[in-house]
Amino acid sequence: MTDATNSDVPGRPTHSLLKLDARTQRRRAAEARFQLYGKLAVAIGVLALLGLLASILANGASSFRQTHVTLDVFLDPAKLDKKGTGDIEKIKKVTTFGYKPLIQKAMVSAIETNGLDDQGMKAKTIAKMISPEAPATIRNYVIANPNQIGETISFKLLVTGRVDGYFKGRVTMASAELDRNISPEQLRLAEEMKDAGIMITGFNWGFLTMPDASDKRPEAAGLGVAILGSAYMMLVVLVLALPLGVAAAVYLEEFAPKNRLTDLIEVNISNLAAVPSIVFGILGLSVFINFAGLPQSAPIVGGLVLTLMTLPRIIIPARAALQAVPPSIREAALGVGASKMQTVFHHVLPLATPGILTGLIIGLGQALGESAPLLLIGMVAFVREYPGAPPEGLFDPAAALPVQVYSWTTRGDPAFFERASGAIIVLLVFLFLMNIIAIILRRRFERRW
Amino acid sequence: MSVGILTLVVLALALIGYVLARRRAVAAADGDARNLHSRTGYYGQLVFLFTSVPALLVMLVWLFLQPIIIENAVSSQIPDTAIPESGELSLVMSDVRRIAGGIDRLMQAEGINEDQLEIMTAEGGDMRARLGAVGVALGGEVHGDVFTAAKAYRQSQQTGTMAMSVVVIVLAAGFLAVSLSRIHKDLRARNISEAFVLTLLIGASLVAILTTIGIVLSLLFETYNFFQLYPWQDYFLSTTWNPQFTGGSDLGFIPLVWGTLYVSLVALIVSVPIGLMIAIYLAEYAGKKTRSIAKPAIEVLAGIPTIVYGLFALITIGPFIRDWIAQPTGLGDSSSSVLTAGLVMGIMLIPFVSSLSDDIINAVPQSLRDGSYGLGATQSETVKQVILPAALPGVVGAILLAASRAIGETMIVVMGAGAAAKMSLNPLEAMTTVTVKIVSQLTGDTEFASPETLVAFALGLTLFLFTLCLNVLALIIVRKYREQYE
Numbered sequence: 013m014t015d016a017t018n019s020d021v022p023g024r025p026t027h028s029l030l031k032l033d034a035r036t037q038r039r040r041a042a043e044a045r046f047q048l049y050g051k052l053a054v055a056i057g058v059l060a061l062l063g064l065l066a067s068i069l070a071n072g073a074s075s076f077r078q079t080h081v082t083l084d085v086f087l088d089p090a091k092l093d094k095k096g097t098g099d100i101e102k103i104k105k106v107t108t109f110g111y112k113p114l115i116q117k118a119m120v121s122a123i124e125t126n127g128l129d130d131q132g133m134k135a136k137t138i139a140k141m142i143s144p145e146a147p148a149t150i151r152n153y154v155i156a157n158p159n160q161i162g163e164t165i166s167f168k169l170l171v172t173g174r175v176d177g178y179f180k181g182r183v184t185m186a187s188a189e190l191d192r193n194i195s196p197e198q199l200r201l202a203e204e205m206k207d208a209g210i211m212i213t214g215f216n217w218g219f220l221t222m223p224d225a226s227d228k229r230p231e232a233a234g235l236g237v238a239i240l241g242s243a244y245m246m247l248v249v250l251v252l253a254l255p256l257g258v259a260a261a262v263y264l265e266e267f268a269p270k271n272r273l274t275d276l277i278e279v280n281i282s283n284l285a286a287v288p289s290i291v292f293g294i295l296g297l298s299v300f301i302n303f304a305g306l307p308q309s310a311p312i313v314g315g316l317v318l319t320l321m322t323l324p325r326i327i328i329p330a331r332a333a334l335q336a337v338p339p340s341i342r343e344a345a346l347g348v349g350a351s352k353m354q355t356v357f358h359h360v361l362p363l364a365t366p367g368i369l370t371g372l373i374i375g376l377g378q379a380l381g382e383s384a385p386l387l388l389i390g391m392v393a394f395v396r397e398y399p400g401a402p403p404e405g406l407f408d409p410a411a412a413l414p415v416q417v418y419s420w421t422t423r424g425d426p427a428f429f430e431r432a433s434g435a436i437i438v439l440l441v442f443l444f445l446m447n448i449i450a451i452i453l454r455r456r457f458e459r460r461w
Numbered sequence: 462m463s464v465g466i467l468t469l470v471v472l473a474l475a476l477i478g479y480v481l482a483r484r485r486a487v488a489a490a491d492g493d494a495r496n497l498h499s500r501t502g503y504y505g506q507l508v509f510l511f512t513s514v515p516a517l518l519v520m521l522v523w524l525f526l527q528p529i530i531i532e533n534a535v536s537s538q539i540p541d542t543a544i545p546e547s548g549e550l551s552l553v554m555s556d557v558r559r560i561a562g563g564i565d566r567l568m569q570a571e572g573i574n575e576d577q578l579e580i581m582t583a584e585g586g587d588m589r590a591r592l593g594a595v596g597v598a599l600g601g602e603v604h605g606d607v608f609t610a611a612k613a614y615r616q617s618q619q620t621g622t623m624a625m626s627v628v629v630i631v632l633a634a635g636f637l638a639v640s641l642s643r644i645h646k647d648l649r650a651r652n653i654s655e656a657f658v659l660t661l662l663i664g665a666s667l668v669a670i671l672t673t674i675g676i677v678l679s680l681l682f683e684t685y686n687f688f689q690l691y692p693w694q695d696y697f698l699s700t701t702w703n704p705q706f707t708g709g710s711d712l713g714f715i716p717l718v719w720g721t722l723y724v725s726l727v728a729l730i731v732s733v734p735i736g737l738m739i740a741i742y743l744a745e746y747a748g749k750k751t752r753s754i755a756k757p758a759i760e761v762l763a764g765i766p767t768i769v770y771g772l773f774a775l776i777t778i779g780p781f782i783r784d785w786i787a788q789p790t791g792l793g794d795s796s797s798s799v800l801t802a803g804l805v806m807g808i809m810l811i812p813f814v815s816s817l818s819d820d821i822i823n824a825v826p827q828s829l830r831d832g833s834y835g836l837g838a839t840q841s842e843t844v845k846q847v848i849l850p851a852a853l854p855g856v857v858g859a860i861l862l863a864a865s866r867a868i869g870e871t872m873i874v875v876m877g878a879g880a881a882a883k884m885s886l887n888p889l890e891a892m893t894t895v896t897v898k899i900v901s902q903l904t905g906d907t908e909f910a911s912p913e914t915l916v917a918f919a920l921g922l923t924l925f926l927f928t929l930c931l932n933v934l935a936l937i938i939v940r941k942y943r944e945q946y947e
Contacts, residue, residue, distance in 0.1 A: 039839055046841035050742025053735045054751075057759045057815070060808045064762075067777040068769065259665030267659060268666075280669040286862065286932045287925065288869020290896050291676060294921045297903065298679035305528040320672045327669075353655040374764075381766025384871035384896070388903045404463075414768040414872075421775055421876060429776055436769050447764065 068440070072433025074180040078216035078231065079171050081142065081205065083118040085150060086164045092154060093161050103158050111147035111154075115139055115169070123201070126208045131197035141198050143170035145225065145232035170218075171211065173230040173427035175202045179213050182430065219434060223396045224411060224419075230427035233420070235435055237395050241311050241410030242380060244402060248315025249379050253322050254372060258361075260323070261330035261368070266356045285324035292321045293385030301389060308390030309409035311399065317389060318379040326375040333367025334360060366457035373450040377443050383414035391415045413439045467520065467626055471633045475513035478637045479505035482644055489646045499651035504644055507654040511640040514661070516633035520625065527621045535614045540606055553607060560603065560611035561618065563592040578612070680925060683918035691912040696919060702882035702893075704902065704913045712916045714923060716882040720799070720892035724878055725867035727803025727888060728810055733860055735807075736814025741844055743815075744822040763812035767872040774805040774877030786889065793889035795879065800888040802877035806870055810863045817862065821855030822848060854942035861935035865928040871896040895920050 027033070032040070089096060091114060092106055116139035123130050123138070130138060146169040154161065170176075174194035177183035179202075188194045205211040222234025260281075268274040296317035300306045306313050337360050345355040386392075391412050399408035411419075413435060420432040486504035490496035497504075536554055568578060571591070588603040644650075688696070691712060699713025739759060743752055779796035786800075787793040825848050833843040849856070879891025880901065902917040 039842070043839045043841045046844070047742075047746055050738050050746055053738030054742055054747075054755050054759075056735055057739050057762065057811050058755060060811065061758055061762050063777075064765070064769065064773050064808070067773055071776055256665045256668055259662045260668065263659075263662035263666045267662065277666050277669055280673050282936075283929065283932060284669055284672060286865060286928065287676070288865075288871070288896070288928055290869065290871045290899055291680075291921055291925050294899070294903070294918065295672070295676045295679055298683060298918070299675055303529070303679075304525055305532065320668075323668065323672070351651065351655060353658060377764065378766075381768065383766070383768045384875075384900070387871075387900050390904075392904055414766055417768050417772060418872070418876070421772065432772060433776070436772055439766065440769070443764065443766070 068433050068436050071430060072437045075219055075430045075434025076216050077213050079176040079179050079211055079213045080168045081171050081211045082166060082168050083122055084164050084166050085114050085118040087154060087161045088114060089162045100158055104155060108147035108151050111150050115142055115146055122210055128204045128208060131201050133197050141171055141175050141202060143172050143229055143231050145170050145229045170231045173425060176231050177427055178202060224394060227423055230425045230431060233431055235416060235438060237398055238411040238413045238416035240399060242413040244311035244406055245315040245318055245412060246376055246380060248312060249319045249322055249376060252319045253326055257323055257326035258330055258368060261327045261334060262356060265331045265334040281324045281327055285328065289321055289382055290384040292317050293388030296385060296389045307407055309393045310407050311410050312406040313389050314386050314391055314412060317385050318382060322375045322379045325378060326372055329371025330368045333364040336367060337363045366453050370450045370454050373446050377446045381414055381439060381443060383418055386412050386415045392419050467629055470630060471513055471516045474633045474637055475509045478508035478512045481641055482508035485641060485644045489644060496646055498647050498649055503650040503654050507650045508640045510654060510657050512633050512637040515636055516629045519632055520629045523625045531614060531617045531621060535610050538613060539610050556607055557611045557614050560608060561615040564615055567591060680918055680922040683915055684922045687912055687915035687919045700884065706913055710913055712912060716884045717893060717895045717898055719884045721868055721894040723799050723892060724803045724874060724894055725864055727799060728806035728867045729864060731804055731807025732810035732814050732863060736811045737818055739815040740818035740822055744819055745840060745844055759812045759815055767870060770805050770809050771872040771876035774801050774873055778805055779877060792887055795891045797877055797879040797891045798889045799878060799892050802874045805877055806867055806873050810866060813866060814859055814863050817859035818856055821852045825851045854938050858935040858939040861931050865931035869924060869928050871900065875900055895924050
């Protein structure tokens with residue numbers, strides 16, 4: 013910095029040493045700016061994470077609460093079993109449509125006995141506050157217990173998505189004015205019923221256990237089939253990807269000679285890890301469904317596709333785990349006369365197990381959240397039937413958690429958006445648990461040499 | 462015999478083989494295991510492997526081939542008259558399969574035995590209603606020939622499964638007997654079974670190659686079919702994308718590629734500076750405490766499934782951009798736009814860029830930094846003039862990998878970018894991408910004879926080649942220009 017000092021006595025600054033010259037000030041400012049950019053970038057990253065989680069939580073938390081109405085329904089024999097034969101086939105002939113008047117009556121009498129103001133609405137309008145799913149609930153009960161016909165039974169029935177949305181703040185009096193499906197009078201009555209303790213908003217177990225529901229009844233839509241389908245797929249991935257992945261990693265890391273074939277395999281694995289997931293969906297569609305004739309929407313196909321996708325993501329960490337085992341272990345085993353195979357399977361592999369399992373769990377987590385390839389193999393289909401028990405159940409149609417989220421976002425009713433965010437929360441909880449297990453495994457068993 | 466039971470039978474045979482082989486080996490050594498070449502377990506292992514592996518492999522291949530062979534045999538039986546006008550053989554075959562499945566249930570429900578089935582025809586009795594009663598809903602009346610074909614299908618399926626069970630069990634038992642009889646005192650059981658295991662390991666690592674071959678072949682095959690039906694010039698050069706399921710559609714891929722590249726560009730503009738700055742800050746400036754909080758938080762972003770980002774784009778970012786940017790400026794009025802998808806995808810890529818760059822920056826040796834500080838450079842000057850140039854090839858590689866991720870990303874663009882194929886410069890307009898169109902052309906009822914469906918495979922091949930090139934390029938850059946430090 014000799015050129016910076018320009019005074020009559022050479023080598024002697026003209027200003028105080030405590031005062032920075034312009035150039036140093038500039039450099040210091042640039043330094044501070046650069047640090048600020050870094051801090052900003054980190055802040056943006058953390059804020060993006062928080063914003064993402066906050067938005068999902070804010071939209072989805074309410075799907076874990078659901079409003080029910082408790083009604084004493086008289087199972088009228090004149091409607092359900094006209095001849096009084098008690099013949100189950102005859103009772104089954106009465107469709108859900110035949111159960112609607114029962115609910116309507118129950119609703120009106122509940123309002124009367126509690127002395128509520130019906131806001132001048134007709135009985136039919138009042139009954140519209142109850143979910144179209146409710147008649148099916150009662151019908152299923154009657155078919156299961158035909159001897160209860162003629163009795164008065166207390167049912168906990170779903171209310172429509174709009175009434176439910178009112179108690180969650182999604183629907184307001186102002187929006188009800190404009191809505192064909194709900195009126196402010198109905199909402200006022202709902203408010204009164206809540207005060208009277210007939211309508212209760214409680215934890216929504218049905219969201220976790222019930223199957224999907226049609227467009228008109230978002231309040232009845234649940235994740236039961238999707239959770240089961242995802243679990244089946246993870247089972248397939250676990251059963252196939254664990255042995256295949258570990259075997260491939262062991263071969264490449266411990267036995268493979270340096271030759272063309274090994275090179276080819278390694279390039280293939282690293283490439284497959286970077287192939288877009290949707291391409292695996294195309295593979296599944298054309299090979300497993302069109303060529304091999306496996307059924308659409310079946311967890312077995314989803315599981316196979318996810319296995320192929322996850323394999324490289326399991327092999328790579330498994331190889332790293334094997335590599336981390338120090339050569340001295342191998343040398344000691346070989347030195348006391350173990351064969352190469354014995355060395356690997358008796359000594360190296362057990363030591364690498366925690367690392368391999370960590371990679372496996374993270375790979376499974378990625379497979380659980382993957383949706384694009386599943387769209388192509390028909391997992392978006394509307395499935396209301398629970399799949400059977402494995403192994404046959406693997407061939408039954410099912411949904412998957414992330415795909416269920418997608419198919420709910422394509423529906424019209426805004427209540428489905430709430431459900432979609434709720435489903436995401438469920439998915440994230442599963443992923444969180446898997447990652448916690450992976451971290452514990454790593455902390456507990458990881459050894460450093 | 463179902464596949465599950467068959468597998469169990471084979472495994473049971475193999476276990477019996479294990480026990481018998483151990484006993485036989487000990488007996489062959491006159492009761493003293495020290496006289497044997499290998500430890501007794503290896504004799505058991507040998508027989509176990511020889512009994513189970515070939516039989517199970519044959520079963521797998523059989524399961525894969527049987528439907529194809531039966532399908533061909535049965536579909537050649539169906540006369541042309543049974544195929545309705547404007548219908549497809551594949552549609553008739555799917556009816557055949559469903560009726561064949563329904564016959565079993567029908568027999569159970571109505572108590573029909575095999576002989577009665579033999580003389581049963583579609584004309585005798587209302588077959589559609591009867592099948593409907595057992596849960597097989599059909600589109601139309603059951604044609605006589607179709608019903609015969611369904612019976613033949615069911616018959617050959619039963620024969621096939623029976624034959625498979627017999628072949629697999631005979632094979633397992635045969636190998637069991639042969640390998641048991643070969644056991645003697647000097648058999649090199651350990652060496653043989655280790656060679657066997659090694660073959661299995663090689664087989665497992667070949668799955669990766671098989672997957673790649675499967676991907677390439679299925680894409681090439683269907684793309685070839687597509688270009689048989691649709692001129693390639695139009696696919697590559699046409700600038701309109703307008704599929705019509707009645708035929709006569711325009712399937713030019715240029716607007717889709719435009720949308721893809723535009724969204725990816727926005728995503729990279731968001732993610733590269735932020736990701737890089739995060740990596741620099743965490744590697745060079747941040748104290749231990751900041752690092753221990755910020756690094757995992759950013760890595761959590763990487764572990765979040767893309768569907769979550771898609772939903773974020775759909776319900777939060779999209780409406781926000783529409784209400785606060787697009788509508789006030791009058792540049793657009795839809796909540797799905799290039800900016801929405803690009804922004805959210807950029808957030809998704811931040812951890813990807815930052816963790817890759819972090820590794821690269823940490824790989825630059827401390828001596829370079831020390832040298833720079835010794836010359837009086839500030840920390841930011843060191844980063845800008847020493848560390849980044851040294852890490853440049855790795856950073857470029859990371860950016861290319863991020864670009865390949867962005868191009869192949871599906872859920873965010875499906876939910877955030879829109880479905881209209883447009884070529885415009887306005888980032889607030891909805892555009893569509895290659896992946897969106899693959900999804901929309903292949904979901905729902907797909908029929909594999911129309912160019913509108915097959916175009917998805919051509920798009921898939923385009924996407925595959927695009928990302929492959931980017932990945933290979935990234936690899937080459939990193940390998941060729943990487944500075945080697947001691």
